[in-house]
Amino acid sequence: MRVSTRILLELLCVALAAAIWLPALPLLHRPSAETARGADGELGPLAERLLTRQLALWNDPERRAGEVARMRAGNAEWDFMGRTFLVLALANAALREPERRDEALAVIDLIVAETVRLEREEGFRHFLLPYGHGTAGWVSDPARSIFVDGEITLMMAARRLVAERDDWREPMDARVAIMIEQMRASPVVSAESYPDECWLFCNSVALAAVALTDALEGTDRATPLARDWIAAAKKTLIHEETGLLIATYQVDGSPHPAGPGPEGTSIFIGAHMLQTVDQELAADQYRRAAAELTGTLLGFGYAREWPVSAEGSMDIDSGPIVPIVDASAASSGLAMVGAAAFEDEATLLALLASLEALGFPEDEADGSRRYLAGNQVGDAVLLYALTLGPLWDEAARRRQEPRDGERSR
Amino acid sequence: MKALDRVGRFHLLLAATLAITWIGLRIVGGREQVSALSGTSPATAGAQILGLFYVLIHVATVGLAPILVIAAGLRAIVARWASPPDETAGNDPVARTPEESAP
Numbered sequence: 268m269r270v271s272t273r274i275l276l277e278l279l280c281v282a283l284a285a286a287i288w289l290p291a292l293p294l295l296h297r298p299s300a301e302t303a304r305g306a307d308g309e310l311g312p313l314a315e316r317l318l319t320r321q322l323a324l325w326n327d328p329e330r331r332a333g334e335v336a337r338m339r340a341g342n343a344e345w346d347f348m349g350r351t352f353l354v355l356a357l358a359n360a361a362l363r364e365p366e367r368r369d370e371a372l373a374v375i376d377l378i379v380a381e382t383v384r385l386e387r388e389e390g391f392r393h394f395l396l397p398y399g400h401g402t403a404g405w406v407s408d409p410a411r412s413i414f415v416d417g418e419i420t421l422m423m424a425a426r427r428l429v430a431e432r433d434d435w436r437e438p439m440d441a442r443v444a445i446m447i448e449q450m451r452a453s454p455v456v457s458a459e460s461y462p463d464e465c466w467l468f469c470n471s472v473a474l475a476a477v478a479l480t481d482a483l484e485g486t487d488r489a490t491p492l493a494r495d496w497i498a499a500a501k502k503t504l505i506h507e508e509t510g511l512l513i514a515t516y517q518v519d520g521s522p523h524p525a526g527p528g529p530e531g532t533s534i535f536i537g538a539h540m541l542q543t544v545d546q547e548l549a550a551d552q553y554r555r556a557a558a559e560l561t562g563t564l565l566g567f568g569y570a571r572e573w574p575v576s577a578e579g580s581m582d583i584d585s586g587p588i589v590p591i592v593d594a595s596a597a598s599s600g601l602a603m604v605g606a607a608a609f610e611d612e613a614t615l616l617a618l619l620a621s622l623e624a625l626g627f628p629e630d631e632a633d634g635s636r637r638y639l640a641g642n643q644v645g646d647a648v649l650l651y652a653l654t655l656g657p658l659w660d661e662a663a664r665r666r667q668e669p670r671d672g673e674r675s676r
Numbered sequence: 677m678k679a680l681d682r683v684g685r686f687h688l689l690l691a692a693t694l695a696i697t698w699i700g701l702r703i704v705g706g707r708e709q710v711s712a713l714s715g716t717s718p719a720t721a722g723a724q725i726l727g728l729f730y731v732l733i734h735v736a737t738v739g740l741a742p743i744l745v746i747a748a749g750l751r752a753i754v755a756r757w758a759s760p761p762d763e764t765a766g767n768d769p770v771a772r773t774p775e776e777s778a779p
Contacts, residue, residue: 277683280747280750280751280754281743283746283747284743284744284746284747284750289743292738292739337711337716338716341717342715345716587714596713596714597714597715625713625731627707627710639707639708640710640711640713640714641711641714642711642714645714
């Protein structure tokens with residue numbers, strides 16, 4: 268056989284082998300929809316395993332301290348957000364499966380009590396990156412971070428939507444009043460998370476927290492606040508090329524150098540939080556974000572941190588960026604929340620295939636699972652993505668109740 | 677193995693080397709040190725390097741090794757189909773059996 272024929276034959280064999288194996292790879296890693304999201308409103312096996320791990324961590328102070336220290340060494344925000352996403356996941360799990368309610372509420376109460384204690388004793392800066400630790404540059408006086416106020420309020424509201432805690436009504440009301448006052452003080456109806464740095468992530472969480480509080484109290488503070496926020500956002504905070512909301516901006520609405528364009532780590536959660544106040548805008552933002560930021564490679568899903576038209580540079584939010592496709596682990600994780608919230612099953616399962624392949628899942632004998640490539644906040648975000656739904660539904664139902672009543676009167 | 681020529685055996689050897697390296701790295705704890713993928717640094721720089729090396733070998737083993745094995749199998753099938761057995765043995769001394777090599 269001639270050399271050229273042999274080389275061609277070699278290449279053909281390798282190409283055929285690749286054509287056989289590579290399409291099979293994502294199929295081997297992709298969980299079924301039932302494994303991921305469960306069936307008949309109950310948790311799926313994957314969520315069960317993640318939940319077991321998270322509960323074990325919060326019921327074992329030593330293990331929890333180790334995990335928290337590992338995260339805080341890199342980013343104190345992860346410690347805080349790990350609490351928020353776990354509380355939201357627990358509230359959803361309790362609403363899905365009432366037999367889990369007592370255990371879920373006990374852990375939620377533990378998390379909220381410890382978080383509020385740390386905020387009181389160490390200050391809200393305990394949960395911020397070092398550049399937020401100083402006193403200079405804050406527009407609000409006294410300085411407050413809507414990152415901390417919004418997520419604490421959201422955690423408390425989630426708990427109260429599962430089962431009432433009368434002793435939290437007053438502190439929640441005080442926080443909501445402060446958040447609204449701070450947001451109203453800005454021409455773009457946004458409060459700062461860091462000195463003169465407003466984030467879409469945090470302000471959308473704050474809007475959701477106010478909406479959930481309305482659902483509990485029968486008030487309607489979220490509607491006018493959201494109306495004004497959305498009007499200002501559409502005028503000032505939309506990225507021209509993509510139509511997506513930008514990630515971060517100053518209190519006066521100027522784009523902030525830290526994230527002047529849209530970012531995956533902000534927009535997927537932003538769209539999900541906006542579901543509580545404006546379903547249409549939320550769905551539009553998710554559709555655009557999915558089109559601009561998500562993709563598949565050989566059947567494996569990923570999400571970019573930035574759209575092609577607004578490239579940014581790797582930072583603590585994006586995490587490491589995979590070259591060529593520009594995939595971001597953090598953006599991909601949060602994209603799962605977006606995909607689940609907007610029932611984009613194909614994207615969710617493709618992202619889960621990547622996680623199964625490269626997240627290095629570790630199953631323990633006690634039935635728990637964690638992903639070695641991630642950390643507690645990553646697992647909590649995934650758990651939330653796999654459980655979300657009932658909490659937002661419950662809030663919408665309660666917010667609708669008095670309005671229906673008003674109409675009938 | 678008799679049906680494979682040098683290239684086919686090289687494919688299998690490379691696949692086996694990847695798999696053995698992957699198992700070795702797993703035994704020394706490389707899999708537990710992969711958290712750098714999410715930006716969560718392992719305890720030491722050495723652990724971080726071990727984890728990243730494990731990720732590279734893992735991707736190569738899972739993505740490439742099976743392709744090499746399948747390609748080796750395909751080569752063997754094509755070689756048998758394309759050439760009469762005695763002609764193949766005559767052309768490729770590596771694939772010749774001891775009996776065929778005897779005078």
